[in-house]
Amino acid sequence: MASIVSIQGVRKTYAGGLTALNGIDLEIAEGEVLALLGPNGAGKTTLISMICGISTITEGRITVGGHDVVRDFRAARALIGLVPQELHTEGFETVMNTVRFTRGLFGKRRDDALIERILRDLALWEKRNAKIIALSGGMKRRVMIAKALAHEPRVLFLDEPTAGVDVELRQSMWEVMRGLKARGVTIILTTHYIEEAEAMADRVGVIDKGLILLVEDTAALMKRMGRKSLTVELAAPLAALPAGLDRDGIALGVDGASLVYSYDTAAEKTGITDLLADIRAAGLHMVDLNTRQSSLEDIFVGLVKEGAR
Ligand SMILES: Nc1ncnc2c1ncn2[C@@H]1O[C@H](COP(=O)(O)OP(=O)(O)OP(=O)(O)O)[C@@H](O)[C@H]1O
Numbered sequence: 468m469a470s471i472v473s474i475q476g477v478r479k480t481y482a483g484g485l486t487a488l489n490g491i492d493l494e495i496a497e498g499e500v501l502a503l504l505g506p507n508g509a510g511k512t513t514l515i516s517m518i519c520g521i522s523t524i525t526e527g528r529i530t531v532g533g534h535d536v537v538r539d540f541r542a543a544r545a546l547i548g549l550v551p552q553e554l555h556t557e558g559f560e561t562v563m564n565t566v567r568f569t570r571g572l573f574g575k576r577r578d579d580a581l582i583e584r585i586l587r588d589l590a591l592w593e594k595r596n597a598k599i600i601a602l603s604g605g606m607k608r609r610v611m612i613a614k615a616l617a618h619e620p621r622v623l624f625l626d627e628p629t630a631g632v633d634v635e636l637r638q639s640m641w642e643v644m645r646g647l648k649a650r651g652v653t654i655i656l657t658t659h660y661i662e663e664a665e666a667m668a669d670r671v672g673v674i675d676k677g678l679i680l681l682v683e684d685t686a687a688l689m690k691r692m693g694r695k696s697l698t699v700e701l702a703a704p705l706a707a708l709p710a711g712l713d714r715d716g717i718a719l720g721v722d723g724a725s726l727v728y729s730y731d732t733a734a735e736k737t738g739i740t741d742l743l744a745d746i747r748a749a750g751l752h753m754v755d756l757n758t759r760q761s762s763l764e765d766i767f768v769g770l771v772k773e774g775a776r
């Protein structure tokens with residue numbers, strides 16, 4: 468599929484001399500959901516700010532819908548909806564007027580039916596006549612999303628959209644994102660909630676220290692990097708691993724009453740059959756077996772640690 472956002476050789480050095488991005492190349496396909504993961508200070512917000520034309524580009528080139536974000540700023544910006552990480556709203560205006568006004572800023576004709584749908588989707592319709600200053604933090608964040616959607620952008624940037632949002636509301640915001648994706652909107656989100664990336668993203672990009680460590684299909688990444696572990700509960704605890712079982716990938720559980728075997732999900736042979744035979748040969752009795760798949764979180768922590776070496 469064609470790219471809607473194209474980032475080529477982008478570097479960013481802030482006025483104080485700090486290099487926040489150190490050569491980023493990234494193509495984002497129309498209609499995909501891309502999650503950017505990375506520790507605090509990795510450069511996620513900096514990258515989004517440059518794509519949205521808020522922060523200057525030190526080196527390199529970015530286009531959105533084929534429009535250069537510097538030379539052709541207005542055309543590029545018209546395609547973009549941005550929900551910034553830092554909240555800043557006009558406190559004394561009502562929810563409805565704020566969202567309506569934002570649409571007007573982009574030169575789009577008034578469309579109250581559209582604004583109503585957006586506010587209902589975000590569970591803000593009841594609050595449409597409330598002043599923003601009188602809303603809770605989670606509601607303000609949803610007003611920012613409504614504002615970002617008011618001009619019907621083709622690309623939506625959500626910089627930590629669900630930070631400080633309760634679990635129930637987070638689920639309903641995921642529903643909103645799914646609805647937008649179904650309508651063909653491209654979504655780029657940053658998040659520290661890895662389950663959010665797992666639930667929402669077609670692809671995951673991991674950024675650390677101004678570099679992209681990897682960008683990969685979410686499901687494929689989990690399959691490739693994922694390990695499974697098999698825990699064998701024993702009838703009686705052991706002081707040490709018996710000779711026939713003392714090998715790589717097998718460890719004794721903390722209480723000595725279980726064996727933990729970890730194996731690669733992508734490998735041709737798991738080695739489980741051999742393991743079970745060896746357990747029997749060692750004269751051990753099993754009472755239970757269970758498996759656990761590593762999560763995106765395990766993979767992410769591993770990658771960032773590797774990058775730090
Ligand atoms: N306006 C600025 N002037 C100077 N340095 C900045 C500025 N904004 C960000 N930085 C620095 O650039 C680096 C990247 O910051 P950025 O905000 O892009 O990180 P982030 O990945 O969004 O982190 P977080 O997860 O905490 O939001 C950090 O070292 C930060 O201190």
Ligand SMILES: [Mg+2]
Nearest residue numbers: 511512513552
């Ligand atoms: Mg940030």
